[in-house]
Each structure stands twice: as C-alpha cells, then as structure tokens.
Amino acid sequence: MDNKCNFCTMKSKAAEKLTAKESEKLSANCVTVKFKKGDSIIKQGTYSTNVAYLRTGLAKIHIQGPYYTQVVRIVSQGNYLGLPTTFGDKVNQYSVTAVEPSEVCFIDITTFRKLLNLNSDFSNQIILELCKSELESYQKCVNRTQRHIRGKIAGVLLEFADEIYRSEKFTLSINQEEMGNLVDASRESVSRVLSEFVRDGIIVMEGRNISIVNRQMLLNICLNG
Amino acid sequence: MDNKCNFCTMKSKAAEKLTAKESEKLSANCVTVKFKKGDSIIKQGTYSTNVAYLRTGLAKIHIQGPYYTQVVRIVSQGNYLGLPTTFGDKVNQYSVTAVEPSEVCFIDITTFRKLLNLNSDFSNQIILELCKSELESYQKCVNRTQRHIRGKIAGVLLEFADEIYRSEKFTLSINQEEMGNLVDASRESVSRVLSEFVRDGIIVMEGRNISIVNRQMLLNICLNG
DNA sequence: GAAATAATGTGACCAATATCACAATTTTTA
DNA sequence: TAAAAATTGTGATATTGGTCACATTATTTC
Structure with missing residues (x-):
C-alpha cells in the first residue's frame, strides 16, 4: 500500500507527529486537489465533510458580511484551512478561495477524528494551532480597529x-x-x-x-x- | 480523597466527559478563586501556568492595543477563559477581568495536558470549543467592521x-x-x-x-x- | 450625609476616510 | 492585435462618528 502522506515533503507540523502506520491511514483517506487562482476551495453554506490542508499555494478565508464579503485572513502553505469550519459546525461558516495556484489535501473527517484520538501528539499540535490562530485573530481585530x-x-x-x-x-x-x-x-x-x-x-x-x-x-x- | 470536580454543578462540557477517576485528578490539581467585579483574573504579559475556567460570573477578555485597551469579547460562566493564551504561548497574550463577581478554577496546565492525552472525548470537546470560538471571532470581526x-x-x-x-x-x-x-x-x-x-x-x-x-x-x- | 469621584447626556466641531466620478493603465479575451 | 474588461490613480465632496467641553446625575468614600 502506498503511503504518500508519510513521504510528503510539505507535511503539517501535526502530521509530522504521526507514525508510519497512522500516515498510511491518512494517505488512504486523503485526496489532493489542484486549484487555480480564484478557484473556490471551500464554500460558505455548503456541508463540510473534509478537513482541508493547504499543501502548497496561498488562500484567503472570507465571510459573507451584511454588506459585502470580508477577507478575514490569508493562509499560507503548510496550514489547515478549514479546521474551525469543519469541526465547529456541519455547515461551512466561511469560504476559502485560492489566491495563488494551490494544492489542497482533503482529509476525510472521520479519519481525522480517529487520528486525533489515536495520537495525542497529533491532537496536541492541532490544539496548539487552533490556540495560536485564535490569538492571531484577536490581534488582528485590535489592529483592524485601532x-x-x-x-x-x-x-x-x-x-x-x-x-x-x-x-x-x-x-x-x-x-x-x-x-x-x-x-x-x-x-x-x-x-x-x-x-x-x-x-x-x-x-x-x-x-x-x-x-x-x-x-x-x-x-x-x-x-x- | 475528595472529588469536588466530579460533583461540581457547573462543569464544563469537556469536564463532563471525564471519568470519576480523571475528575479526581482534576480536583487535586485545581483551585477555585473568587473575584470581585473589576478584579484582574489573567494579566497580559505575565507567565501563564494554569488553565482558567469561569465557573460562575462574567468576565471580559481584553488586549492592550497600540492606543488603548480593547475588549475583545465577553465570556460567560461555564467557559474556559484562557485556553488560547495558556496553550498558545508561555506568556499571556491577553488580560481577563471580572465584570461581575466570579469564581474561576485554575487548573494546573500539566494536569490539563495529561487529561487531554488520556481522554479523547475530553480533548475532542476542547477542540470543538476552540473551533467555535475561532468562528465566533471571525464573525465578530465582520460585525465590527461592517x-x-x-x-x-x-x-x-x-x-x-x-x-x-x-x-x-x-x-x-x-x-x-x-x-x-x-x-x-x-x-x-x-x-x-x-x-x-x-x-x-x-x-x-x-x-x-x-x-x-x-x-x-x-x-x-x-x-x- | 457631604464631598469626591465616576458615569452619563448633549451640543458643537472636526477629521479620517468613504464615495463618486472619471481618466489612465494593464490584462484578458476573442 | 483590437476590443473589452479589469485594475489602478486621483481629485472633489460627503458622511459617520470621534473629540472636546461642560452640564447633569449616580455612586462611593470618608
């Protein structure tokens, strides 16, 4: 069985914590899709069934506001795109669009959950990233207003x-x-x-x-x- | 040995997933402190060694901006106050102040980490809450600007x-x-x-x-x- | 309970930045 | 490569909401 995720050169910090066996599980439940600039990767309002990881490229996260669409942040390669929107709700709460040609790995959410439960180093890393991104969003909020x-x-x-x-x-x-x-x-x-x-x-x-x-x-x- | 956390009537959703034995561990490594209105619970810039849980009361999270202090959000009872600031960095990245008389449980971070690793229902719940609060902060950001x-x-x-x-x-x-x-x-x-x-x-x-x-x-x- | 302090109400004025309008330039498309 | 579409530059004007100043009212403190 192939284990592309294990040999991936653009692993996430979290995925680096996985064992070869766990990586194999990941590889079997993950598809990588290429996007052109401007392509929609995640669409607000649709059902989310996959965790999205931006392997290469650049993307923007945007939310439909009351008057216009607001770009909330730019995500660069090596980061998860859709953790909050995938775990927090059944329906995507924001959209993600490629800003540069990008490769995105879509990981089956059940597999992702299994990995979280199996490997605590992996889940700790995910928690850490969520924490950092929340801090970042607070900081952004202050900058935006002040x-x-x-x-x-x-x-x-x-x-x-x-x-x-x-x-x-x-x-x-x-x-x-x-x-x-x-x-x-x-x-x-x-x-x-x-x-x-x-x-x-x-x-x-x-x-x-x-x-x-x-x-x-x-x-x-x-x-x- | 007493197990106050197990019998606590204001458990967090995450803590509800703990077994009696795990709760005991929590009880042994957690102190509850009362705060008056206006008291500082977490102070930006100090070292963070505990996870803070708002058992009762109401608190505000605020960040020192370039020109003035910005209230980022209000946290009501039954929520963790300091996950991002405790996990994301050694130093607190924001302050928390009681807005009403409050009770806060300070949980030793090592114990908290152990529980995360021990009980995946617990850690899943924590992840869920982090995701929700990130979504909320995006939404807040849009509202604030638009x-x-x-x-x-x-x-x-x-x-x-x-x-x-x-x-x-x-x-x-x-x-x-x-x-x-x-x-x-x-x-x-x-x-x-x-x-x-x-x-x-x-x-x-x-x-x-x-x-x-x-x-x-x-x-x-x-x-x- | 008087004095001090904090919080709130309200008008006048001001500043930052949005909006509008249109020209100029660049990129895309047929 | 010409035409169309998208992006950018720039002046004039409008507007929201901030700041200042001070009056009024609550709340604390001694």
Missing part, C-alpha cells in the same frame, strides 16, 4: 514579506480591492497609501511587484500610524 | 439578552465606555444610540437595567444598520 490605514497597510506589507513570501521582494497576488478588504479600507485609500509609500521611498512598486526598501520606516508606520 | 454603530449596539444588547442573561430584562454590568470598547465606538456614541433606542420605544432603560421591548425592531437594526 490602527489608521497607513499603519494597517504597512502591517500587511510586512506580513507578506515576513510570513508569506519570506523575502523583501515579492509579487502581490491580490488586487488593491482585496487588500483593502483585508485591512478594512477602500480600494481608493489603498491606492493612495501605496503611492505615498512609493513617493516616500519606503517601497518600490512595479505593477504588483513590490520591494521593501526602508523596512525600518515601514515598521515605524505600522507601529505608530 | 456594521454601523446602531447595528452593533443592537447586536450587543441581543447578545446580552440571548447568550448571557437569557432574559429580555437584565442589568448591564459594564459601563458605556466598556460597551463602546466592545463594539468599537466612543462612550458618547453609545450614550446617544441608547437614548435613541429609548426614545424610539425599542428598549426601556432605568440606570443600567435594560428591558428589550421591541425585539423585532432591535433585530432589524442589528441586521440592517
């Missing part, structure tokens, strides 16, 4: 550089509208602030290619508005 | 009536400043909106005693601004 637009945009740029692309140069895969949505600002404001950063020599921008030139300044704007 | 003040205040009033006091009449235990902080509005705006609701016959207010008179209207305002 910072001014300049600070918030500086913050996302740093997040892209540090957490997602791990480089001072990167190509944005979301447009300014979506970026505004992510930090709670209008498309126009995003445009204005980005131009301002370019004018002040903090970043260089060619289309959607961005390089951070003055990281110190960006950090400063992020922290002090 | 709704107007009237809608947000209508929302909190309904939350108090439905989730916390389970009655159309209740006594607010937070002041308008804190309420504003909870929905991201200034003290003055809260005052204005509440007066407006009273004027329009949607609620009756005597000091901090509130009764919801026109629930339909309140719901309507909550949903449509």
Whole structure:
C-alpha cells in the first residue's frame, strides 16, 4: 500500500507527529486537489465533510458580511484551512478561495477524528494551532480597529514579506480591492497609501511587484500610524 | 480523597466527559478563586501556568492595543477563559477581568495536558470549543467592521439578552465606555444610540437595567444598520 | 450625609476616510 | 492585435462618528 502522506515533503507540523502506520491511514483517506487562482476551495453554506490542508499555494478565508464579503485572513502553505469550519459546525461558516495556484489535501473527517484520538501528539499540535490562530485573530481585530490605514497597510506589507513570501521582494497576488478588504479600507485609500509609500521611498512598486526598501520606516508606520 | 470536580454543578462540557477517576485528578490539581467585579483574573504579559475556567460570573477578555485597551469579547460562566493564551504561548497574550463577581478554577496546565492525552472525548470537546470560538471571532470581526454603530449596539444588547442573561430584562454590568470598547465606538456614541433606542420605544432603560421591548425592531437594526 | 469621584447626556466641531466620478493603465479575451 | 474588461490613480465632496467641553446625575468614600 502506498503511503504518500508519510513521504510528503510539505507535511503539517501535526502530521509530522504521526507514525508510519497512522500516515498510511491518512494517505488512504486523503485526496489532493489542484486549484487555480480564484478557484473556490471551500464554500460558505455548503456541508463540510473534509478537513482541508493547504499543501502548497496561498488562500484567503472570507465571510459573507451584511454588506459585502470580508477577507478575514490569508493562509499560507503548510496550514489547515478549514479546521474551525469543519469541526465547529456541519455547515461551512466561511469560504476559502485560492489566491495563488494551490494544492489542497482533503482529509476525510472521520479519519481525522480517529487520528486525533489515536495520537495525542497529533491532537496536541492541532490544539496548539487552533490556540495560536485564535490569538492571531484577536490581534488582528485590535489592529483592524485601532490602527489608521497607513499603519494597517504597512502591517500587511510586512506580513507578506515576513510570513508569506519570506523575502523583501515579492509579487502581490491580490488586487488593491482585496487588500483593502483585508485591512478594512477602500480600494481608493489603498491606492493612495501605496503611492505615498512609493513617493516616500519606503517601497518600490512595479505593477504588483513590490520591494521593501526602508523596512525600518515601514515598521515605524505600522507601529505608530 | 475528595472529588469536588466530579460533583461540581457547573462543569464544563469537556469536564463532563471525564471519568470519576480523571475528575479526581482534576480536583487535586485545581483551585477555585473568587473575584470581585473589576478584579484582574489573567494579566497580559505575565507567565501563564494554569488553565482558567469561569465557573460562575462574567468576565471580559481584553488586549492592550497600540492606543488603548480593547475588549475583545465577553465570556460567560461555564467557559474556559484562557485556553488560547495558556496553550498558545508561555506568556499571556491577553488580560481577563471580572465584570461581575466570579469564581474561576485554575487548573494546573500539566494536569490539563495529561487529561487531554488520556481522554479523547475530553480533548475532542476542547477542540470543538476552540473551533467555535475561532468562528465566533471571525464573525465578530465582520460585525465590527461592517456594521454601523446602531447595528452593533443592537447586536450587543441581543447578545446580552440571548447568550448571557437569557432574559429580555437584565442589568448591564459594564459601563458605556466598556460597551463602546466592545463594539468599537466612543462612550458618547453609545450614550446617544441608547437614548435613541429609548426614545424610539425599542428598549426601556432605568440606570443600567435594560428591558428589550421591541425585539423585532432591535433585530432589524442589528441586521440592517 | 457631604464631598469626591465616576458615569452619563448633549451640543458643537472636526477629521479620517468613504464615495463618486472619471481618466489612465494593464490584462484578458476573442 | 483590437476590443473589452479589469485594475489602478486621483481629485472633489460627503458622511459617520470621534473629540472636546461642560452640564447633569449616580455612586462611593470618608
């Protein structure tokens, strides 16, 4: 029997705790699907029967709000996409869409539950990740409400550089509208602030290619508005 | 040996899954402390060595933001207060303060971890709660950013009536400043909106005693601004 | 129970940022 | 590669809700 999950080079931290035998069980109950940019991975309101793991790529989690769709967060490769929505409710409470070409592993929820019960290292790791992501969401909430637009945009740029692309140069895969949505600002404001950063020599921008030139300044704007 | 946790009338859903023997272990490694209104239960920045469970009372979770302290959410009795902050990091990432007289059980984290590993029903319940609270925090985030003040205040009033006091009449235990902080509005705006609701016959207010008179209207305002 | 302190109510004014309108540019599609 | 569609840039204007100032009312404290 093949054991692709065991030899996967992009295992989640939790999956690393699994034994070869458990990995085998995982492999047998997990399908990997490719998504193009813009494809819907999880759709709010539909039944959820699988845990989704973003093996490669980049995705956004978004919720239908009363007036428009709100991007709640960006998830980068190596993270679970749908734990809360899969465990918390029978129906998906949010949508997930690929922002870059992505590979997603859909794990049968019964299998996933079995693994949680079988291997406490695995379940501890999952608990840890849930905790971290809750903390992160609290922090995001504070940033969203307390910072001014300049600070918030500086913050996302740093997040892209540090957490997602791990480089001072990167190509944005979301447009300014979506970026505004992510930090709670209008498309126009995003445009204005980005131009301002370019004018002040903090970043260089060619289309959607961005390089951070003055990281110190960006950090400063992020922290002090 | 006494087994107070086993006979506790305010067990958490998770603790209900424990066997008598496991409960005994819990009892031996758990202290219950009373807090007065306004007392600090968990302090952001200090080391966390215990899981906190709100046995009775009401508490608020707040985070120190760049400009002021932000109330992230209200936790009612029967819920864990500090899972994310205890598991996610060695240092508490948020503060918790009693909003009403409260009893909190502090559970030794090593014991808690042991129980997680020992009893998978227990750990599944904890995972479920973490998932739900993450979903809730996404929803809160959307409400905070997309709704107007009237809608947000209508929302909190309904939350108090439905989730916390389970009655159309209740006594607010937070002041308008804190309420504003909870929905991201200034003290003055809260005052204005509440007066407006009273004027329009949607609620009756005597000091901090509130009764919801026109629930339909309140719901309507909550949903449509 | 008087004084001090905290909480609330209310008007006037202000600021940040949304919205609108349209031009310019880039990307996609046929 | 021309046309269509999507994205971005930018000025003018509007609006929500914050801030300030101060009056009024409750609540604590001594």
